[in-house]
Amino acid sequence: MKPDTNRSGSVYSFVFKTYLQYFYLSKILKKFLSKEKYEIKRVQFLKDKGLETKNLFFQLGGVYIKIGQFVSNLFHILPEEFLWELQDLQDKIPPRDFLDIDKRWQKNFEKSMVQIFETVDTTSYASASTAQVHIGIYQNKKVAIKTLYPGIEETAKSDLKTISKVVWLVDRFVIKISANEVVEQLQTMIHQELDLRTELKNLKILKQMFALEKDFYIPNPIEELCGRHTLVTEFVEGKKIYELPGEQIPNKLNPNLEKLIKAYILMIFEFRFFHADPHPGNLIFMETGELCLIDFGAVQSISEEETQTLERILVGAMRKDYHLVSESLYELGAVTESLSKEELTQIVKYSLEKLNRILADTNHFRNLSFDTLKPGEDLRFLKEIQVSLKRLLSSLKLPPNFLSLHRVLALLLGNFSFLDPTRSMIEYAEKPFSQIVLKGSNFKKLWRDEGEEFLTSLFSLPKELNDFLYKWNRGEFSVKDEQKSSELKLREILTFGILGSLFFYFGMYYAEKFWKEPSIIFYILSGLSFWSLAKSSLSYWKLK
Numbered sequence: 001m002k003p004d005t006n007r008s009g010s011v012y013s014f015v016f017k018t019y020l021q022y023f024y025l026s027k028i029l030k031k032f033l034s035k036e037k038y039e040i041k042r043v044q045f046l047k048d049k050g051l052e053t054k055n056l057f058f059q060l061g062g063v064y065i066k067i068g069q070f071v072s073n074l075f076h077i078l079p080e081e082f083l084w085e086l087q088d089l090q091d092k093i094p095p096r097d098f099l100d101i102d103k104r105w106q107k108n109f110e111k112s113m114v115q116i117f118e119t120v121d122t123t124s125y126a127s128a129s130t131a132q133v134h135i136g137i138y139q140n141k142k143v144a145i146k147t148l149y150p151g152i153e154e155t156a157k158s159d160l161k162t163i164s165k166v167v168w169l170v171d172r173f174v175i176k177i178s179a180n181e182v183v184e185q186l187q188t189m190i191h192q193e194l195d196l197r198t199e200l201k202n203l204k205i206l207k208q209m210f211a212l213e214k215d216f217y218i219p220n221p222i223e224e225l226c227g228r229h230t231l232v233t234e235f236v237e238g239k240k241i242y243e244l245p246g247e248q249i250p251n252k253l254n255p256n257l258e259k260l261i262k263a264y265i266l267m268i269f270e271f272r273f274f275h276a277d278p279h280p281g282n283l284i285f286m287e288t289g290e291l292c293l294i295d296f297g298a299v300q301s302i303s304e305e306e307t308q309t310l311e312r313i314l315v316g317a318m319r320k321d322y323h324l325v326s327e328s329l330y331e332l333g334a335v336t337e338s339l340s341k342e343e344l345t346q347i348v349k350y351s352l353e354k355l356n357r358i359l360a361d362t363n364h365f366r367n368l369s370f371d372t373l374k375p376g377e378d379l380r381f382l383k384e385i386q387v388s389l390k391r392l393l394s395s396l397k398l399p400p401n402f403l404s405l406h407r408v409l410a411l412l413l414g415n416f417s418f419l420d421p422t423r424s425m426i427e428y429a430e431k432p433f434s435q436i437v438l439k440g441s442n443f444k445k446l447w448r449d450e451g452e453e454f455l456t457s458l459f460s461l462p463k464e465l466n467d468f469l470y471k472w473n474r475g476e477f478s479v480k481d482e483q484k485s486s487e488l489k490l491r492e493i494l495t496f497g498i499l500g501s502l503f504f505y506f507g508m509y510y511a512e513k514f515w516k517e518p519s520i521i522f523y524i525l526s527g528l529s530f531w532s533l534a535k536s537s538l539s540y541w542k543l544k
Helices: 003-033 035-060 063-071 080-084 099-109 152-172 181-193 196-209 255-271 305-318 322-332 341-361 376-385 389-395 402-419 425-440 442-458 465-473 482-512 516-543
Strands: 131-138 142-150 230-234 274-275 282-285 291-293 299-301
Touching: 003 035, 003 152, 003 282, 003 465, 035 080, 063 080, 063 152, 063 230, 099 131, 099 425, 152 181, 181 196, 181 389, 196 230, 196 255, 255 274, 255 282, 255 291, 255 305, 255 402, 255 425, 274 402, 305 322, 305 425, 305 516, 322 341, 341 465, 376 389, 402 425
Parallel strands: none
Antiparallel strands: 131 142, 142 230, 274 299, 282 291
C-alpha cells in the first residue's frame, strides 16, 4: 500500500494521463488507421488500462478498493475488455501477512488464532477492501474468520478526505452530483464496515427476515468469537457469479438471476432493510439451489414512506402515468422546485419512452454503446423544451439512503448483463414485483383477483382522458374564449357521466357478492362522480 503522501497524487496523475492517452487514440490516431487496425488498438488500450487501473487500486487499497469493486461490475455501461481486468478486485486483493492479521486478532482475544482454532489456514482465503478472511476449523466446523487490517481506520479516514475533495470539485466544476449527500453516505458506509459488531447485527437481522424464505441462506455466526475487529461465521460452499455458466436458456429465465432479483425486491419493499453491496464476491450460489448473501458491512434501511414512493414511481412507469412519476419524484425530494411540474413531466415521458425503445430494440445488454444510448438525442430534446442541461442537473438532488439504492441497482445491472445479457433486468423483475409488492397492498388484498382486473382496466384509461383529469384536478386549463369553455364543460359532463356509471355498476356488482367494503367505496366514488356531473351540467347551462 502506498504512503499517504503519495496516494492523492497517484490518482490525479493517473486520471490526467488516461485522458491524454484516450484523446490521442480516439481523436488523432484513429484518423490514420483502418477500422480493423483501430479496433485492435482500442481493445489493447482498454485491456492495458484495465490492468493499470487494477494495479493502482491494489497499491492504494482501502476505500479505493471499494470504488474499484463498484466500477468492475458495470458491464452494462463500460467496455468488457476493460472490466475483465478489474475482476480480481472482487476477492483477489493481495493479502496482508498472516502475522499482521494475527496481531490484530490478539488485541481482542489475547490469544493467537492457532491457539483458539483447531486448525487455521495461514494463507488468505479472501482479501477485501477493509478486512481479510482466513479459513479455520472451530468445534469440528469449517468457519470463515474475518479480521480488519491493522491501521485501516487511519488509512480510511485519510482516503475519505481525499475523495471528499474530489467529489466536491466534480460537483462544483463538472457536473452536479449532490456532493454533500454522496460524501455523507460514503462516510457512513465505510465507518459501518470498520466496526464488525455492526456487521454481526446486520447479519442477524437479515437472517431473521429471510427465515421463512426457502431460496435464501444467511450464514450462522459464531458469536463468542465476534467483536469490533473480528467476525467469525460458518463457511458456505458454493459458486460465485463469474464461476457460473453465462449461456442463455431458450425461452426461460436464468433461475439464479430470478432468486437474486426476488431477494432484493423482498429486502427493499417488504423488509425495508437491504444488503447494499451485491458485487459478485458477496453472492454465493449453493449446490442446494439457495442464494447465500455474505459480507453485511454495507446494509441500509429505508423508511415505509420511501418504499411507498418508490412503488408509486414504478407503478406509474409501468402504466405510463408520467404525472404520477413526476409527483412521486417531487415527494421523494429528488427534484427541486427550480424545475416546473410540466417540464419534469415532459422529461419523465421522454426518458421512459426512450427506455422502452432501448429495451425493444436492444438484443444484448452488456456494454451498451453510445450508438445505443444516443446522448445527442437527449440534448436536442432538452433544447426543444428550453431546459438547459445545467439547470436540469442543478435541480436534481440525491435523497437520503438513495446513494446505496443507486449503487445496488448499478451492481445488479452488471450481474444481470453478465449472466443473461440478452434480457433486461425488467423482464426478471416484473413477476416478483407483481407478486410481492402489488399483491401486498391493502387495495389488492381487499379486492382479490376480480378487483385486480378492475384496477388494471381503470388504470388503462385513454391517455387523453388521463391528461384531462390530471389538468382539471390542478386547475391547469387556460380557457381563452367562450367556445373553448363550452367544449371543456361538455368534456367534463361526458367524463363524469362515464365514471359515475362505471362506479355505480361495480358498486352493485360487489354488493351482489356481499363484498361490503369495495361496494361502499364504489358507491361513494359513484356519488362523487354524479355530483361533479350535476355541477358541470349546471355550469354548462349557465354558459348557454
